[in-house]
Amino acid sequence: MKKTILGLWLLACLSLNALAENIYPISREMGSGTRSAFVDIFEIYKSVNNKKIDAIAQKIEITNSTGIMLTSVANSKNSIGYISLGALNNSIKPISINGVIPSVENITNKSYTIFRNFNVVTKLSNPLIEDFLAYTVSLEAKPIIQKAGYISVSKGNFKSKNPRGKLIIAGSSSVTPLMEKLKESYVKINPNADIEISQSDSTIGVNSVIEGIADIGMVSREVKESELKKGVKPQVLAIDGLAIIVNHQNPITNLTKEQVRKIFLGEITTWEQIQ
Structure with missing residues (x-):
């Protein structure tokens, strides 16, 4: 009995010590669609000449991909970061926001409101682009999207016209894992397609399409005016x-939206402050 009480006491002390330590926030880079969506959802901005300007604290560590974010949080006990729901794995711990855990079910029933669209952009069109994009929003692609941890916006059945050619797809590191799965399933339906995917960020994805470097851009935020x-x-x-x-x-x-906001603004700096 004494050993049990001592063990619980030691566990409580360790938890209190952890909460007293400094928070180590980690953010994505400027140009990242995930960062842009995060800033918008949590209102981490300041108003300058009636424009909303990203106000994530300058001292915060920056990572340039989802993979590096996962590794960074997994290797630092006082860190906090943000990633695509579909990228979650056992190396880190997702936390509830306002008492609601992130999940496809909770997004669907609208109890978890921290979500965004995955978008693709094009400028020119050809039969292969049209065929592939029709597949991505089809009922045939829906199980692949759902299995990957996302919510499908399927619009109907798909029958490929088997166009021949090459597609270059570039952009968001958050969208890339899903796009890789869609590519893999599509080329089984249309073996005439040669699809190359290049991972970077949302802004590079859009600019690559504008400049004619890529056919399709991957964007994990809203497309700007x-x-x-x-x-x-x-x-x-x-x-x-x-x-x-x-x-x-x-x-x-668990954290509230306001606590997350203040952490990334640099106003909350220790875990003890959120108690």
């Missing part, structure tokens, strides 16, 4: 949740 004026045409690929993640050693299981 300035981009639309340059001739790109957006299409929703799927709906994705944003998950706030911490290290498994962190005892925190």
Whole structure:
């Protein structure tokens, strides 16, 4: 009995010590669609001349891909970051926001409101682009999208016209894993297609299409008005949740939206402050 009480006491002390330590926030880079969606959803911006400007604290560590974000949080016990819901794995711990855990079910029933569209953009068109994009929003692609952890926006059945050619798809590292799965399934239906996927970020994806470097751009945020004026045409690929993640050693299981906002503004700096 004494050993049990001592063990519980030690566990409580360790939890309190962890909460007293500094928070180590990690953000995606400027140009990342995931960062843009995160800033918009959590209102982490300041107003300058009636424009909303990203206000994530400058001292915060920056990563340039979903994979690096996962590794960084997994290797730092006081870290906190954010990723696509579909990218969650066992290396980190997702936390609830306002008492609701991130999941496809909770996004669908609208209890978890931290989500965004995965978009693709094009400027020119040809039979292969049209055929592939028709497949991505078809009932045939729906199981692939759902299995990957996203919400499908399927619009009907698909029958390929088997066009021949090459597609270059570029952009968001958050969209890339899903696009790789869609590519793999599509080329089984249409072996005439040669599809190359290049991972970067949303802004590079859009600019690659504008400049004619890529046929399709992957964008994990809303397409900007300035981009639309340059001739790109957006299409929703799927709906994705944003998950706030911490290290498994962190005892925190829930934060409010306001607490997340203040952490990334640099106003909350220790875990103890959120109690």
